[in-house]
Amino acid sequence: MKKITIQNIKDFKNTPTPFATLTAYDFTSAQILDEAGIPLILVGDSASMTIYGYNTTIPVSVEEMMLVVKAVTRGVSSSLVVADMPFLSYQSSVEEAVKNAGLFIKEGGASAVKIEGGVNVLKHIKSLVGFGIPVLGHVGLTPQSYNQLSGYSIQGKTPNEAQKIIDDAKAVEDGGAFGVVLECIPDSLAEEITNQVSIPTIGIGSGKCCDGQIQVFHDILGLSKKPPPKHAKQYENLYSNVLNIVKQYKFDVEKP
Numbered sequence: 001m002k003k004i005t006i007q008n009i010k011d012f013k014n015t016p017t018p019f020a021t022l023t024a025y026d027f028t029s030a031q032i033l034d035e036a037g038i039p040l041i042l043v044g045d046s047a048s049m050t051i052y053g054y055n056t057t058i059p060v061s062v063e064e065m066m067l068v069v070k071a072v073t074r075g076v077s078s079s080l081v082v083a084d085m086p087f088l089s090y091q092s093s094v095e096e097a098v099k100n101a102g103l104f105i106k107e108g109g110a111s112a113v114k115i116e117g118g119v120n121v122l123k124h125i126k127s128l129v130g131f132g133i134p135v136l137g138h139v140g141l142t143p144q145s146y147n148q149l150s151g152y153s154i155q156g157k158t159p160n161e162a163q164k165i166i167d168d169a170k171a172v173e174d175g176g177a178f179g180v181v182l183e184c185i186p187d188s189l190a191e192e193i194t195n196q197v198s199i200p201t202i203g204i205g206s207g208k209c210c211d212g213q214i215q216v217f218h219d220i221l222g223l224s225k226k227p228p229p230k231h232a233k234q235y236e237n238l239y240s241n242v243l244n245i246v247k248q249y250k251f252d253v254e255k256p
């Protein structure tokens with residue numbers, strides 16, 4: 001199968017149909033997504049919750065993310081794998097950003113990295129891209145700023161907030177990123193940004209007007225015990241299906 005490149009992802013900007021992307025955190029799910037033709041797989045720092053059981057994305061480390069990135073890249077032959085850079089693996093300096101992003105590419109086998117922020121990480125994006133490391137941006141609700149944002153709520157509801165998110169998305173574009181995730185912003189703002197930037201926008205909880213969509217694997221499958229966020233369509237409740245199978249297996253083994 002042909003390997004998807006960042007140019008293929010950029011080309012989605014000019015296609016009439018939106019493209020579907022998902023997160024993955026292990027070999028098996030990566031194989032499934034790859035076979036289904038998902039062009040971009042994000043090894044999200046949501047692994048902090050889905051895989052490691054932390055409450056937010058803040059605690060997960062480079063080492064913990066590296067394990068899941070390696071597992072995913074082993075399962076993929078075509079999809080572009082993007083490694084999400086965890087909190088404080090890039091913010092403190094451009095040098096840290098290059099060093100850690102380089103590890104995800106060199107050792108993890110990812111083809112690109114994702115970092116959160118806009119104007120505040122413009123120089124980081126420019127340096128990474130300058131050193132040959134493709135970057136996916138992420139603006140709007142940036143979960144690594146959970147404490148500063150006082151939780152996970154829709155961002156960009158006031159004109160000032162909306163303008164800041166537009167500026168951030170443009171900074172991501174100016175830095176040379178090949179795409180930008182728009183998380184939990186009003187649909188109209190996502191549409192405006194999608195029309196204003198030349199790189200594909202990938203929405204989550206930001207309406208239908210983005211160039212592509214992303215969801216967390218566990219949310220669309222109902223794999224987590226707690227209900228998914230409102231913006232995620234849950235296609236199955238695998239948590240309770242698997243629970244029933246395990247109970248049935250236990251019953252079968254224990255029956256006289």
Ligand code: KIV
Nearest residue numbers: 023044045046181214
């Ligand atoms: O970590 C993640 O899963 C993400 C997506 C929700 C965009 O950043």
